[in-house]
Amino acid sequence: MEVTDVLIESFGNWLITLGYADSTVYTSKRHVNDFFFYLKEHEIRKLEKVKAETIIAYHNYLQERKNKRQTGSLSENYIISNINALKRLSKYLQETEQGKLSIEIKCKGNQSHQKSILTKEEVKLLYKACDHSILGIRDRAILGIYYGCGLRRSEGIALNVSDIHLGKNLVHVRKGKGSRERYVPLSLSVKEDLENYIYVARNQILSFKNQKQEALFLSMRSKRISENALLLRIHKLKEAASITKEVGLHSLRHSIATHLLQSGMKLEEVSQFLGHSSLESTQIYTHLAHEVSL
Structure with missing residues (x-):
């Protein structure tokens, strides 16, 4: 399946239907868009070409990427939020029978928070x-x-x-x-x-x-x-x-x-x-709020 803006929009509508918060829908679409941009830069035009090593490489890229808004690297919360957005995309693709995206990355920070x-x-x-x-x-x-x-x-x-x-x-x-x-x-x-x-x-x-x-x-x-x-x-x-x-x-x-x-x-x-300096630190709670309520 080819990566398109239509896919991102339909993914967002799916999240809305499931009852995710507006903020979660917004950040999920933004993270998925960033992921697709990364794929295009690496000449990957179809999701069938995305392998487990591709996701690992993307995760490593996020850990090394500079923060655009402030000095230093991306926060751990931001990276967790990004990977969880891809997990939601994977679930969306499977449930709508549009393909498969294997996300093997385990976000320890998110797991410890949820526990x-x-x-x-x-x-x-x-x-x-x-x-x-x-x-x-x-x-x-x-x-x-x-x-x-x-x-x-x-x-x-x-x-x-x-x-x-x-x-x-x-x-x-x-x-x-x-x-x-x-x-x-x-x-x-x-x-x-x-x-x-x-x-x-x-x-x-x-x-x-x-x-x-x-x-x-x-x-x-x-x-x-x-x-x-x-x-x-x-x-x-x-x-x-x-x-x-x-x-x-x-x-x-x-x-x-x-x-x-x-x-x-x-x-x-x-x-x-909470006294957070940016929304990135707070975004981790958006999906936790949904998952804990299930």
């Missing part, structure tokens, strides 16, 4: 595992920051009490990736959990040592909490909730991104929410 994505029910179980003790109240606040606000591991640890603007329903992330600042909205439930932690549990923790501390999340010694201590609490919640998946601080961030896209939020809005 760590929690369902909304599993998130509810984590919240349900939080008791009414000082640690339990702090656990709910931790879930609020890492799931409800989608912060990165280091961003949450670096938060100070002054960064939580309860009156404005905002969290000020001062130390984001690449030294970028941003404001993240607080939902009503997350706001209530943070209020309860700050004015009840956190004050009790501070009273143990009778000292002042600007850090939002405190250890029981009234010091800024460590990454290991946070991970230990998440692990305890996971066990109490009887969740078998690998659950960490970053998987909470992956999960909220996926759930927001499933709820209909635009890719650009999710990108801003």
